[in-house]
Amino acid sequence: MDAMDRLKTHMDGRLRELTKKRSEGVKVVGYAPGGYMPEEMVYAAGAIPVCLIRGGDHEPVAESGAYIPRFIDTFCRSQIGYRMLEDEPIYQLVDLLIVPITDQNMRAVAETWSFYTDVDVFRHGVPCNKEEAGYQYYLGGLLRLKDKLESFTGNKIEDGKLREAIELWNRMRSLFKEISLLRKGKRPPISGEEFARLSHASLIADPPVFVEILESLLEELKKKEGAEIAGPRILLTGSTLAMGDYKVFPLVQGAGAEIVIEEFAEGIREYWNNVEPNGNLIEAIAETYFKKRVPPAWFSPSVDRIDFVLDLAKDFGVEGILWYQLLYRDAYDMQTPYFEKMVKEKADLRMLKVESDYDISERGPMKTRIEAFIEMLGTR
Amino acid sequence: MYTELFRLCGYEDAEIEKERPRIDKAFGMLGIEKEDIPRAEKRVRENFDLNLQGVRQLLHVWMDELIALPLCREEYNKVIYSDWPLPGPLVMAAHRMSDDIYIGSIGEVLNLGMGQIFDKLTPLLEAGEETGLGVGKAHCGLWQTHIGGIAKGMIPIPDLMISPNWYCDQPSHADQLLAELYDIPTVYMDGVLDDQWGQWPDISEHLIAYMGDQMEKAFKKIEEVTGYTLTEEARQDGLNDTWSTYLNFNTLAEMVSKSDPQAISHADLTLAFMFSFTPLRKRELANEALSILIRETKERIEKGEGVVEKGAPRIYFGLRFAVDPTIHKMVESLGLRSQVVFIDWMTPVETKPPKSTKYSDIVMEAFLRRGVVHSASGGIEYIITYCREWNVEGAILCFPYSCRPYAILPLMARKAIKEELGIPVLVLEGDTYDTRDYSAGQLRTRVETFAELLKMRKAA
Numbered sequence: 001m002d003a004m005d006r007l008k009t010h011m012d013g014r015l016r017e018l019t020k021k022r023s024e025g026v027k028v029v030g031y032a033p034g035g036y037m038p039e040e041m042v043y044a045a046g047a048i049p050v051c052l053i054r055g056g057d058h059e060p061v062a063e064s065g066a067y068i069p070r071f072i073d074t075f076c077r078s079q080i081g082y083r084m085l086e087d088e089p090i091y092q093l094v095d096l097l098i099v100p101i102t103d104q105n106m107r108a109v110a111e112t113w114s115f116y117t118d119v120d121v122f123r124h125g126v127p128c129n130k131e132e133a134g135y136q137y138y139l140g141g142l143l144r145l146k147d148k149l150e151s152f153t154g155n156k157i158e159d160g161k162l163r164e165a166i167e168l169w170n171r172m173r174s175l176f177k178e179i180s181l182l183r184k185g186k187r188p189p190i191s192g193e194e195f196a197r198l199s200h201a202s203l204i205a206d207p208p209v210f211v212e213i214l215e216s217l218l219e220e221l222k223k224k225e226g227a228e229i230a231g232p233r234i235l236l237t238g239s240t241l242a243m244g245d246y247k248v249f250p251l252v253q254g255a256g257a258e259i260v261i262e263e264f265a266e267g268i269r270e271y272w273n274n275v276e277p278n279g280n281l282i283e284a285i286a287e288t289y290f291k292k293r294v295p296p297a298w299f300s301p302s303v304d305r306i307d308f309v310l311d312l313a314k315d316f317g318v319e320g321i322l323w324y325q326l327l328y329r330d331a332y333d334m335q336t337p338y339f340e341k342m343v344k345e346k347a348d349l350r351m352l353k354v355e356s357d358y359d360i361s362e363r364g365p366m367k368t369r370i371e372a373f374i375e376m377l378g379t380r
Numbered sequence: 381m382y383t384e385l386f387r388l389c390g391y392e393d394a395e396i397e398k399e400r401p402r403i404d405k406a407f408g409m410l411g412i413e414k415e416d417i418p419r420a421e422k423r424v425r426e427n428f429d430l431n432l433q434g435v436r437q438l439l440h441v442w443m444d445e446l447i448a449l450p451l452c453r454e455e456y457n458k459v460i461y462s463d464w465p466l467p468g469p470l471v472m473a474a475h476r477m478s479d480d481i482y483i484g485s486i487g488e489v490l491n492l493g494m495g496q497i498f499d500k501l502t503p504l505l506e507a508g509e510e511t512g513l514g515v516g517k518a519h520c521g522l523w524q525t526h527i528g529g530i531a532k533g534m535i536p537i538p539d540l541m542i543s544p545n546w547y548c549d550q551p552s553h554a555d556q557l558l559a560e561l562y563d564i565p566t567v568y569m570d571g572v573l574d575d576q577w578g579q580w581p582d583i584s585e586h587l588i589a590y591m592g593d594q595m596e597k598a599f600k601k602i603e604e605v606t607g608y609t610l611t612e613e614a615r616q617d618g619l620n621d622t623w624s625t626y627l628n629f630n631t632l633a634e635m636v637s638k639s640d641p642q643a644i645s646h647a648d649l650t651l652a653f654m655f656s657f658t659p660l661r662k663r664e665l666a667n668e669a670l671s672i673l674i675r676e677t678k679e680r681i682e683k684g685e686g687v688v689e690k691g692a693p694r695i696y697f698g699l700r701f702a703v704d705p706t707i708h709k710m711v712e713s714l715g716l717r718s719q720v721v722f723i724d725w726m727t728p729v730e731t732k733p734p735k736s737t738k739y740s741d742i743v744m745e746a747f748l749r750r751g752v753v754h755s756a757s758g759g760i761e762y763i764i765t766y767c768r769e770w771n772v773e774g775a776i777l778c779f780p781y782s783c784r785p786y787a788i789l790p791l792m793a794r795k796a797i798k799e800e801l802g803i804p805v806l807v808l809e810g811d812t813y814d815t816r817d818y819s820a821g822q823l824r825t826r827v828e829t830f831a832e833l834l835k836m837r838k839a840a
Contacts, residue, residue, distance in 0.1 A: 069779070069787045069809065071518040101574040103549045104784035111756035114577035115792045125572030127590070128545060128552065133597075137572060137590045300545060300552035300568035303560070328518050330784070334553040337512040338560035 003217035004194075010209055011201055015089050021048060022093055027153050030094035030119075032079070032109060033203065033240070035270040035293055036126045037100050038142065038285045040165035043207065044157045045149040050090055051203035052079050052097075053267060055242020058358045060085055067112050073105035074326040074357045075240040075266065080112045090204070096152050097121045098145065102128075102265075103298045103331060122148045128299045130291060139286040146282065159281055166277045166285070168207055175214040176202070176271035182221055183260045184316050189224040192236065192259030193249035199269045200243035231256035232377040235313050238324035239297070239332040241267035245358065248324055251367050255374035261316040263309055265296035265332075298331035306342050313349060320350050320377040322370070327357040350377060381414050382407070385421050389443045389497070390436030402447055409450035410534050412498060420498045427647050427705035429687075434673025435644075438651035439497065441666045446493030448661055449484055453536035456482035458606045462542040463487040463526050463551065465753075466569075468626070468657050469743045470542070470595055473618025475659040477608045485658045486535060487526035488702065491813060492654060494525075495703030504528035505814055512557045518782040521813030522702070523554040530558060537562055540605040542598050546571020546591050546744075547753055548785045567601040569594040573755060573785070580758025581729040583748045591748075592741035599740075615739055621663055626656040628670035633724040635677050637770065641686025642717045643677045646697070647705035653724070654702065688712050693834035694719040696767050698790070699778040702812045710820035711776075714831040720770045723750055727765050752789065759789045760796045767801055774834045776827065778808040781818075804837070806830040 022028050027047040031037040042049035054060075055074075060081025064070075067080050082088040099110035101123050114121045124141035127134030146157055176199070182189055190198075198217075202210055234252055236259045245267075252259055262268055273292040276284040294308045313321065321343060325332040336353050343349045352373040354366050382403065386396045396403075407413075429435050452459050457480040462471055464485060475483045495501040508524025509515045511531040529535045541564055543555035552568050559566040571591050575584050599610050629652050636643055652673070655666050680686065697718040701707045711718060729749050736745045748754045751762025767775055775797055777790040794805040808826060810818040 066791075068791060069781065071781050071787055072784060101572060104788070107573060108784070108788045111577070111788050111792070115756065115760075115795075121577060123574040123576060125574030125587075127570050127572055129568060129570050131597075133590060133593045134570060137586070140586055141574065298549060298553070300543065300556055300570070301559075301566075302556070328784075330517070330519060331549055331553050333514065333517050334512055334519070334550075334557050338557060342560075 003213050003220055006216070007198075007201060007205070007210075007213045010205060010213065014204060014206070017206065018048060018050065018090065018093055022095070027095045028093045029096045029098060029149070030091070031098040032100060032106055033266040034100055034102050034106070034126075034296070036102065036289055037098050038289055039207070040162060040169050040275070040285065041142070041146060041149060041157060042098075043165040043168075044161040045153045046155040047149065047153050050094065052082070052091065052094075053200055053203050053243045054078065054082055054088055054091075055240065056245030056247070056358055058360065061358050067116055068108055071328050072108045073239070073329040075242055076105040076109050078242070078358065079109045083113065083117060094119055099123050100126045102126045102296065105329060120152065126290070129301075130295065130299070135286065135290055138290040139283060142282050142286055162281045163277050166275045166281065168211060170274040170277065172202060172207065172211050172214065173269070173271040173274055175211065175218055176269060179214070179218055179221060180261070180271065187226045187228050188258070188260060189221040189226045191226070191249070192252075192262065193246055196241055196246065196249070196262065196268065200267070202269050203243070229258045229260070231258065232319040232374055233258060233260045233317050235260070235309065235316065235318040235321045236262040236324060237264065237309055237321060239265050239326055239329040241324070243267070245356075247356075247363060247366070248322065248354070248370070251363075251370045252322065252374070254367070255371045257320070257374045257377070259322070260318065261312050263294065263312060265298075270294075296331070297335040302335065306339055310343060310347050313343075313347060318349070320352070320373065322373070323351055323353040325353065325355050327355055350380075382417050385417055385424070386443065388421060388424050388430055388436065388439070390433070390440035391443075399447070402451060406447040406450045410446070410494065411503065411532075412500070416498055416500055423499050424497060427709055428651070429645060429648050432644065432648065432673060432676045434669050434676050435648045435651065437665065437669035437672060438648070441655070441660060441662060441669060442489070442492040442497065442651065444662055444665070445484070445489045445658070445660060446497075448482070449486060449489050450535050452482035452484065456480060458482070459536060459538040460484075460540045460542065460602065460605070461486045461538040462544065464522060464544075464657055465547045465551075466542060466544040466657070467595070467743050467747050468622035469615075469619045470598060471618075471659045472621040473610060473615045474599070474602045476614040476617040476621070477602070477606065477610055481606050481608070483659045486529055487522040488654050488658050490525050490529055491522065491702040492651070496651065496705055501525060501703055501814070502816065504532065504534070505816070507532045511561070513554065520548070520550040520782045521811055523550045525813065527554055527558060530562065537564060539565065540601065541566040542602070543568045545569055546594065547573070548783065565605065567598050569598050575755055577755070577757045580751050580754045580761060581749060583745060583754065588736055588741050588745045588748065591744040592736070592738060595740040595743060619739070619743070622656050625663070625667060625670070628667055628674065629653060629656060630724070630726060632670060632674050632677060633721070635674065635681065637719050637725065639677070639681045639686060640717070641684070641690040641692070642688040642712070643680040643686050644673075645687045645712055646700070646708035646718050646721055648673075649721075650700050650702070650705065650708065653700050688717045689715055692717040693774060693831070693838050694770070694772045695834070696763065696770065696772045696775040697721045697778060698763070698776060699780065699810060699812055701815070704815040704820070706820040707810070707815070707823060710824055711827055714824070714828050715835065716827070716831050719772055720766050723752060725766060725770075727751070727762060727769075752786065756788050756792055760793050763793050764797060764800055767797060767803065772803065773838065774804045774806070774830065776806045776808055776830065778810045780812045781809045782811060804830070804833055
């Protein structure tokens with residue numbers, strides 16, 4: 001595919017581009033994934049938003065042990081390890097790190113970066129409920145973030161620039177949505193793994209270039225007919241799907257099934273809702289990023305998430321749910337007992353929970369369990 | 381079968397006879413059997429200083445609470461549960477609304493009763509593990525016990541759960557699990573620890589206001605479920621209950637900190653530590669116990685008696701063990717004087733008048749003034765203040781491995797203390813709520829080596 005080739009070329013040169021821009025005085029603003037940090041605001045401040053989304057490697061997890069006890073979520077420990085190992089260049093380029101505090105695991109990332117590095121870290125809280133007070137708190141956090149970005153970059157976030165950025169990101173979200181919906185059919189033109197990789201690329205790529213590539217990709221995919229899915233259609237859900245952590249995709253495919261849709265708290269770009277580019281723009285951002293966003297498992301209550309997943313499963317003709325969580329992400333682990341019960345009762349769907357600490361030794365047992373699960377689905 | 385045990389716990393014979401039907405019923409529900417009694421007697425005799433009347437009375441208060449918990453449904457009209465880290469004044473105020481309402485910190489009561497006294501917590505922890513807080517996932521033992529008690533049918537299903545979510549994540553996830561499995565009405569009290577690095581002790585007003593608002597939300601829900609109005613008087617009584625007990629504990633802890641030799645064991649002090657966070661049916665008895673213990677401690681200090689050799693190395697010890705008295709005893713047996721423990725002492729930041737004026741904001745501001753609760757930078761500063769002000773010779777940063785907010789801190793704090801104060805620091809992975817993997821025996825080797833190091837430094 002031409003668009004994918006262009007994307008590869010762009011991503012190959014992205015590090016050089018970021019380094020060059022930074023040397024010219026443009027600030028690189030790193031942020032933690034999860035869909036609560038509006039990239040539009042960073043972009044409108046004249047800085048470059050770059051998501052810290054690498055994962056799947058064991059070495060950074062092991063490295064983090066020198067800085068924080070091991071009982072923190074694997075992905076969050078990795079974010080400490082990548083920075084401290086100094087061999088992941090993008091992590092060394094960050095001038096300011098923004099961490100939306102969603103839970104204690106994410107707070108651990110902010111605290112360790114503050115203590116062990118000289119990077120300026122800005123925290124803004126994400127209340128774990130959608131009541132009015134929670135919304136107002138999140139909105140207040142965005143206003144403090146705006147002040148921080150303006151003082152850090154020296155650039156005012158003017159409405160005109162912010163509106164332009166919102167429109168750019170709205171286009172990106174709309175394109176992602178259209179591409180994702182193409183997977184409803186029997187012959188999805190894009191695989192689950194390709195979609196995940198595309199989503200990850202969007203968190204690092206230059207936004208205007210990326211949107212242009214997505215436009216082309218959509219046109220190409222509309223004309224393309226993928227192979228017919230012979231086995232069960234799978235919904236992949238969980239806490240974090242990091243860039244580089246693609247091990248479940250070949251395991252599912254190898255067992256004769258295909259992941260046709262995914263729902264993650266972190267790692268897959270939120271694309272279901274756009275921001276209204278009129279009126280008070282910060283409020284409009286808060287409305288979409290907080291109120292409309294599907295609540296992750298760390299929300300209380302978070303049963304809306306289950307309904308959302310069930311709707312996705314129905315829309316995408318899903319036959320089984322693969323729950324992929326990372327070790328010590330307690331909110332997800334504690335949601336599984338009633339999640340599994342509810343999806344069975346409400347939609348007669350079966351679920352398999354697998355867990356990872358980014359360790360190569362997991363792959364064998366994981367393969368066996370996924371194969372057994374897919375086989376079980378095939379006999380229903 | 382249990383008369384002697386209750387005597388050890390400060391009960392008079394007439395009281396035991398009067399309470400016998402309740403005790404029999406409660407023990408039946410809690411699964412306490414004949415063979416559990418000798419073990420409890422042995423544990424109480426070996427780990428608590430029963431020569432002190434105040435200690436016996438502390439045990440009495442917890443035994444009362446343990447009996448009241450399984451019977452709460454039949455003895456009260458409305459039942460409300462919560463647990464740490466719920467701030468004391470909220471539950472105390474609700475407790476003061478009416479004698480018709482049972483409000484209890486169930487995990488804490490089970491920890492103190494089934495853990496400290498009966499050493500029979502494992503079935504509860506296992507029930508919590510089987511219900512959703514699985515083995516090997518570093519889930520909090522307190523919340524495993526909280527869930528386990530309900531899942532095992534030891535304690536009744538409540539009318540309301542108040543889920544405190546402002547410091548850690550586990551309460552709301554655990555209570556949400558219970559709410560979905562048992563259809564229990566639940567109010568979630570949210571919190572967001574997003575103040576910036578180095579900001580403590582300056583706590584953001586928006587943070588205090590949000591958390592105060594969440595507390596008011598819980599009050600409203602309690603009123604709605606119970607049908608009672610939370611008067612200003614009940615609020616004030618709740619605050620006074622918390623404060624009076626805390627001040628008594630604080631006085632006692634400070635006396636022990638200043639005593640050399642260390643006058644009483646921290647195993648005994650731990651029995652009093654939880655009073656200010658837990659609604660008690662007999663608050664007066666608890667305060668009386670503390671007053672007696674203060675008097676008895678003073679007498680010991682005057683006589684020069686203690687539980688650790690005079691002149692022993694002074695340390696900061698970063699944890700209190702809610703379920704197991706043997707770990708503090710082990711540290712003391714190795715000749716270390718835990719001069720200041722966990723969050724016992726009030727730093728100068730905490731004794732200043734609050735900047736908030738609203739009841740719930742004042743409560744939350746007090747909570748966040750404890751640096752370890754506020755942030756890692758606040759926690760580091762807080763622990764350094766403890767070590768500096770008490771001029772300790774070493775620090776044991778024992779942290780509960782399954783407590784994510786607390787576990788963020790120790791490695792950073794070790795580096796900071798070493799750099800700023802130049803004293804040895806031991807980071808000790810442990811657990812305050814579940815000692816199956818972190819028993820006194822298991823931890824002893826590392827503490828022993830550290831104790832030797834401190835003694836050598838002192839001798840040099």
